[in-house]
Amino acid sequence: xxxxxxxxxxxxxxxxxxxxxxxxxxxxxxxxxxxxxxxxxxxxxxxxxxxxxxxxxxxxxxxxxxxxxxxxxxxxxxxxxxxxxxxxxxxxxxxxxxxx
Amino acid sequence: xxxxxxxxxxxxxxxxxxxxxxxxxxxxxxxxxxxxxxxxxxxxxxxxxxxxxxxxxxxxxxxxxxxxxxxxxxxxxxxxxxxxxxxxxxxxxxxxxxxxxxxxxxxxxxxxxxxxxxxxxxxxxxxxxxxxxxxxxxxxxxxxxxxxxxxxxxxxxxxxxxxxxxxxxxxxxxxxxxxxxxxxxxxxxxxxxxxxxxxxxxxxxxxxxxxxxxxxxxxxxxxxxxxxxxxxxxxxxxxxxxxxxxxxxxxxxxxxxxxxxxxxxxxxxxxxxxxxxxxxxxxxxxxxxxxxxxxxxxxxxxxxxxxxxxxxxxxxxxxxxxxxxxxxxxxxxxxxxxxxxxxxxxxxxxxxxxxxxxxxxxxxxxxxxxxxxxxxxxxxxxxxxxxxxxxxxxxxxxxxxxxxxxxxxxxxxxxxxxxxxxxxxxxxxxxxxxxxxxxxxxxxxxxxxxxxxxxxxxxxxxxxxxx
Numbered sequence: 001x002x003x004x005x006x007x008x009x010x011x012x013x014x015x016x017x018x019x020x021x022x023x024x025x026x027x028x029x030x031x032x033x034x035x036x037x038x039x040x041x042x043x044x045x046x047x048x049x050x051x052x053x054x055x056x057x058x059x060x061x062x063x064x065x066x067x068x069x070x071x072x073x074x075x076x077x078x079x080x081x082x083x084x085x086x087x088x089x090x091x092x093x094x095x096x097x098x099x100x
Numbered sequence: 101x102x103x104x105x106x107x108x109x110x111x112x113x114x115x116x117x118x119x120x121x122x123x124x125x126x127x128x129x130x131x132x133x134x135x136x137x138x139x140x141x142x143x144x145x146x147x148x149x150x151x152x153x154x155x156x157x158x159x160x161x162x163x164x165x166x167x168x169x170x171x172x173x174x175x176x177x178x179x180x181x182x183x184x185x186x187x188x189x190x191x192x193x194x195x196x197x198x199x200x201x202x203x204x205x206x207x208x209x210x211x212x213x214x215x216x217x218x219x220x221x222x223x224x225x226x227x228x229x230x231x232x233x234x235x236x237x238x239x240x241x242x243x244x245x246x247x248x249x250x251x252x253x254x255x256x257x258x259x260x261x262x263x264x265x266x267x268x269x270x271x272x273x274x275x276x277x278x279x280x281x282x283x284x285x286x287x288x289x290x291x292x293x294x295x296x297x298x299x300x301x302x303x304x305x306x307x308x309x310x311x312x313x314x315x316x317x318x319x320x321x322x323x324x325x326x327x328x329x330x331x332x333x334x335x336x337x338x339x340x341x342x343x344x345x346x347x348x349x350x351x352x353x354x355x356x357x358x359x360x361x362x363x364x365x366x367x368x369x370x371x372x373x374x375x376x377x378x379x380x381x382x383x384x385x386x387x388x389x390x391x392x393x394x395x396x397x398x399x400x401x402x403x404x405x406x407x408x409x410x411x412x413x414x415x416x417x418x419x420x421x422x423x424x425x426x427x428x429x430x431x432x433x434x435x436x437x438x439x440x441x442x443x444x445x446x447x448x449x450x451x452x453x454x455x456x457x458x459x460x461x462x463x464x465x466x467x468x469x470x471x472x473x474x475x476x477x478x479x480x481x482x483x484x485x486x487x488x489x490x491x492x493x494x495x496x497x498x499x500x501x502x503x504x505x506x507x508x509x510x511x512x513x514x515x516x517x518x519x520x521x522x523x524x525x526x527x528x529x530x531x532x533x534x535x536x537x538x539x540x541x542x543x544x545x546x547x548x549x550x551x552x553x554x555x556x557x558x559x560x561x562x563x564x565x566x567x
Contacts, residue, residue: 007448014407014451015414015428016444017436026445032506033449037396040465045472059331075195081421088417091427 002030103315106261107163110156117153117166117210118144124168124212128259135235137244137253139173140181141213152208163318165208170260172251173214174221175306176295177201180211184297185229186219188413188420188438198295199330200264200306200323207322212260215250219440220410221271221299223247224511225502228442233499236279239538242496245275245511251309252279262310262319266296268303269398270491270515273527276309277491277543280529282560283309284316285515287550288522289334291320292327300405301332303398303519313528313560320553339550348559350376350546351386351484360510362494364533368542369490372530375566376559384484390473391517397473398516399509400453400466406443407450413438445505474521481549486559489514491527491543495535518547526556528563 004027011018018026073086082089101109109115115123121144128141152166171177174184176194178201183189197205204211218228226234226249236244237257244253248265252275255263265272267285276283284307291306298304308319327333352373357366377383415421415434422433439447453462480487491514502508518525530544544563548555 002452006452010448010451010455013455014411014447015431015435016439016447017432018444022441026448029445029505030449030452032504033399033509034452036506036509037399037453037462037466039393039396040400040469041461043390043393043465043469043472045465045468061328061331072195079192079195079418081415081418090416091430093427 002027002034101258101261102311103163103167103262103318104312106167107165110166111159117149117156120166121149121168121210121212124260128212128254131257131259134240135237135253135257135259136216136232137234137250137257137259138170138213139183139185139216139231139250142180142211145210148210152210155208160208162207164204164322166210167208167261168210168212169204170212170215170251170254170263171201172248172263172265173217174266174297175201175264176297177211177214180214182214182297184220185217185231186438186440186443187230189297190230190420192418194295196295199292199327201295203323203325209322215248215254215263217250218247219443220297220406221247221266221268222406222442222446224270224274224508225497225499226250227499228440230440236496238280238540239496239535242498242540243278245278245492245496247271247275248283248309249275252276252281252283255279255281255309255311262308262315264306264319264323265309266299266304266306267519268300269402269512269519272307272309273491273515273525273543273545274511277527277529277545278496278541280532280541280543281309281311282313282316282526282528282564283307284320284526284553284556285518285524286320286324286553287334287524288519289332290324290524290551290553292325292330292333294327294329298409300402301409302405303402305519313526313557313564316526316560317557334551337551342549342552342555344554344558345485346380348381348486348555349384349484350381350559351384351480351487353386353388353391353487353489355387356391356489356514360493360513361490362533365490365492365494365542368531368533369544372544372563372567373488376562379562379566381562386480386484386487388476388480388487390469390476393469394473394517394520395509395513397466397469398512398520399449400462401470401520403446403450404454404463405450407447407454410439410443410447442505470520473517477517477521477523477547478549485548485552485555487547489545491515491545495533495540495542514545523547523550524553524556526560528560530563530567
């Protein structure tokens, strides 16, 4: 069963913040949902069935004629929260400064 | 008015394209404040209306010329907002047309607006929309179903001629049932999903919500087909040819109807069975033991895919972009502010079932269960042509009635199997039940083998004729 600690860790992994109040609700609901999907454990599956390749698999398209460069650029760049010319502007992550 | 009726009226000059548009738009504007079926009603596109009229005048055979359609808010129309009813994409403008939109534009259809839904198509009532729930036109104290609840309500209340929705676990068929219209979830791969905001990529399909089965057929034919932009689309005949016998064998998994189904729904179900038998079809008792586990497997696989698909929404390139002190804060704030509670819940569930300690117990087990289910259905279809159940347990429920997530998830119990197996399924109205002086519709649900949509249209029309 899920603990509040576990739910907190999952939230961090999923890049989501959860308030303390929500944490309690989420943990409780998680327990109910996991108890329900836990029925799967009762299911008798043929030996090794869990490791069979699923029927669906990824299909890659052959590289073909590309579209002309830049025809979608402006439309896409318009959606950026911040831009510098046609580049997406984000926070600096790597610095050359010595750590404090 | 149905697609067939509107197309006829346009051709007999009883109506002009402009007149039809204005009538639909006026109805939508008049009733939307009450129903909240549309998140946005588009202004008239004069050039599209004129060119549609020109095509009518030139006797264009496409039945969709000049027909105003509503489109679920997770399907991209170039230049229009496509928000998936989420704060995350509230201001996102589509940069291209979804393939289904391109096909409908080519067929001459017009787009009346984008319809409300549960956020990112997660829910069975539209209560999870970031922009307020849609109300059921049959009783505004009740939900329209979901997630394509806005599309279903718009069709049922005659605020458009027909609509598109998407179906990951029942999101077309359950709202169609609760609003008293027809809804089709086509075979996985029959319709391109290029331009559909992804939820569960091994489950999602786009499909029609319409007033009649015939209309569903017309819309389905217009949007289906192989597409280079979606590698999961399949060619005709991939699963072999299907015969369409005059006398259909209809499988009834009685053992699945024991618990939870309302007595009145069950009574209507039995009446419909009798009618079909009278029409000359054969009823066959079947057992689908693995189906009992389908919903459990679905609520492992779907959130796993949701957590993966929604990882791309991080506040960087498009969508809600909150800014904090560090890059990590940017991600955390954008995603926490952008996603509603149900979306966050499913992302967390998905993260859980895919995490290293649990992937064998949950995700791999669910995938194995999925193969088993598919084999079970394939086997059943050696004996029967279609499988019949109610679409939902009950009539439309009241707002707030299913506030705990698990009870909402149980709404999908009859519909998820078709998404897990990839098989096509349809919901058709089979009558209504009276509650507090209001007539509430009930749907019947048929599943057919892969690519046997024709069979669903035939049987759906048979039900429509008799109910």
